Amino acid sequence: xxxxxxxxxxxxxxxxxxxxxxxxxxxxxxxxxxxxxxxxxxxxxxxxxxxxxxxxxxxxxxxxxxxxxxxxxxxxxxxxxxxxxxxxxxxxxxxxxxxxxxxxxxxxxxxxxxxxxxxxxxxxxxxxxxxxxxxxxxxxxxxxxxxxxxxxxxxxxxxxxxxxxxxxxxxxxxxxxxxxxxxxxxxxxxxxxxxxxxxxxxxxxxxxxxxxxxxxxxxxx
Amino acid sequence: xxxxxxxxxxxxxxxxxxxxxxxxxxxxxxxxxxxxxxxxxxxxxxxxxxxxxxxxxxxxxxxxxxxxxxxxxxxxxxxxxxxxxxxxxxxxxxxxxxxxxxxxxxxxxxxxxxxxxxxxxxxxxxxxxxxxxxxxxxxxxxxxxxxxxxxxxxxxxxxxxxxxxxxxxxxxxxxxxxxxxxxxxxxxxxxxxxxxxxxxxxxxxxxxxxxxxxxxxxxxxxxx
Numbered sequence: 001x002x003x004x005x006x007x008x009x010x011x012x013x014x015x016x017x018x019x020x021x022x023x024x025x026x027x028x029x030x031x032x033x034x035x036x037x038x039x040x041x042x043x044x045x046x047x048x049x050x051x052x053x054x055x056x057x058x059x060x061x062x063x064x065x066x067x068x069x070x071x072x073x074x075x076x077x078x079x080x081x082x083x084x085x086x087x088x089x090x091x092x093x094x095x096x097x098x099x100x101x102x103x104x105x106x107x108x109x110x111x112x113x114x115x116x117x118x119x120x121x122x123x124x125x126x127x128x129x130x131x132x133x134x135x136x137x138x139x140x141x142x143x144x145x146x147x148x149x150x151x152x153x154x155x156x157x158x159x160x161x162x163x164x165x166x167x168x169x170x171x172x173x174x175x176x177x178x179x180x181x182x183x184x185x186x187x188x189x190x191x192x193x194x195x196x197x198x199x200x201x202x203x204x205x206x207x208x209x210x211x212x213x214x215x216x217x218x219x220x221x
Numbered sequence: 222x223x224x225x226x227x228x229x230x231x232x233x234x235x236x237x238x239x240x241x242x243x244x245x246x247x248x249x250x251x252x253x254x255x256x257x258x259x260x261x262x263x264x265x266x267x268x269x270x271x272x273x274x275x276x277x278x279x280x281x282x283x284x285x286x287x288x289x290x291x292x293x294x295x296x297x298x299x300x301x302x303x304x305x306x307x308x309x310x311x312x313x314x315x316x317x318x319x320x321x322x323x324x325x326x327x328x329x330x331x332x333x334x335x336x337x338x339x340x341x342x343x344x345x346x347x348x349x350x351x352x353x354x355x356x357x358x359x360x361x362x363x364x365x366x367x368x369x370x371x372x373x374x375x376x377x378x379x380x381x382x383x384x385x386x387x388x389x390x391x392x393x394x395x396x397x398x399x400x401x402x403x404x405x406x407x408x409x410x411x412x413x414x415x416x417x418x419x420x421x422x423x424x425x426x427x428x429x430x431x432x433x434x435x436x437x438x439x440x441x442x443x444x445x
């Protein structure tokens with residue numbers, strides 16, 4: 001009996017001390033974590049919306065669970081809109097995902113980027129990460145890597161959405177396919193080995209486009 | 222045992238992945254590319270050193286019978302703090318490279334295994350060196366496995382395309398490829414050790430006291 005008490009006390013004390021250290025550490029780092037996340041969001045918005053005269057992170061409106069960030073020119077006119085959504089029906093493989101879709105005021109998708117994700121490195125990240133393909137010879141020759149010049153780095157899957165109309169992607173018959181869409185089919189091809197991540201991103205893009213098309217007048221005024 | 226030996230043994234003779242065969246789950250999952258292997262390995266080094274140090278410092282206060290739960294609490298706390306600090310202060314590139322691996326380290330047998338087998342019985346300096354050696358050995362094993370798998374799967378090393386137009390061999394990227402490559406590595410390691418032992422005129426046996434029956438993590442009621 002006495003030994004059981006001693007053991008419980010020792011374990012309990014360890015947990016208490018560990019818990020207090022964690023509470024302390026959390027309190028100390030909470031502000032910094034929030035600031036870091038805000039900074040990452042700003043970078044993501046700048047990548048996707050380009051340069052603008054306002055601060056998109058403060059210029060927002062929400063419709064149908066989608067948060068829209070506005071990019072304006074110097075005279076206040078809207079140059080582009082970025083909608084951020086979390087996939088609802090098809091969740092990400094590793095956890096919560098947030099997808100940013102940049103649209104021009106006419107309703108055409110400019111680019112898609114994934115701002116937050118926890119997908120498997122090397123598999124799901126083929127869907128979420130935009131990066132340049134680097135050749136080892138470029139290290140030796142010092143030559144420029146392909147695609148370094150223009151805007152966002154490429155991503156095979158995310159670039160499939162570029163230049164598509166939001167009205168099409170936001171329509172109810174949009175699906176993710178295992179092969180290239182034929183004829184009039186409303187779909188986008190997934191990446192082999194990353195079907196769940198592809199579906200999650202597709203779900204989020206669909207949400208943003210649907211919210212954009214439904215609320216287009218309210219958004220752009 | 223000199224202190225340098227404590228560090229050196231983790232790199233080859235008692236390599237946690239290829240000799241002690243610890244931490245197989247994260248090894249198989251994360252060795253799909255060299256970059257992932259390095260990221261996971263370095264994050265593990267940090268946690269190993271820290272947890273070994275803390276366990277070594279409190280080893281005289283923790284009653285033997287509840288030592289495993291206590292070690293787990295200590296390790297989990299350490300990992301959580303590392304994660305918080307990284308999210309708050311690390312540059313975004315480091316965070317995106319290593320961030321996903323940190324929560325996976327808690328379930329890595331190597332950390333608990335070394336805490337129980339070494340840190341609970343040795344002083345802080347030796348424990349730090351043991352953690353460092355084991356962690357670096359783990360990193361090297363992961364990077365070699367990752368290099369082989371990444372190259373066969375895509376023709377890239379560290380995400381740099383070494384051979385252009387390499388036909389993709391996706392099997393290597395997933396679990397089956399991991400098992401096959403790991404098995405071949407273990408066989409190769411044993412072969413090297415056997416040949417070395419034969420040359421020195423003795424038969425090769427895996428390091429004593431390191432096989433499953435000596436692990437004792439499953440045997441919670443033993444007090445010695």
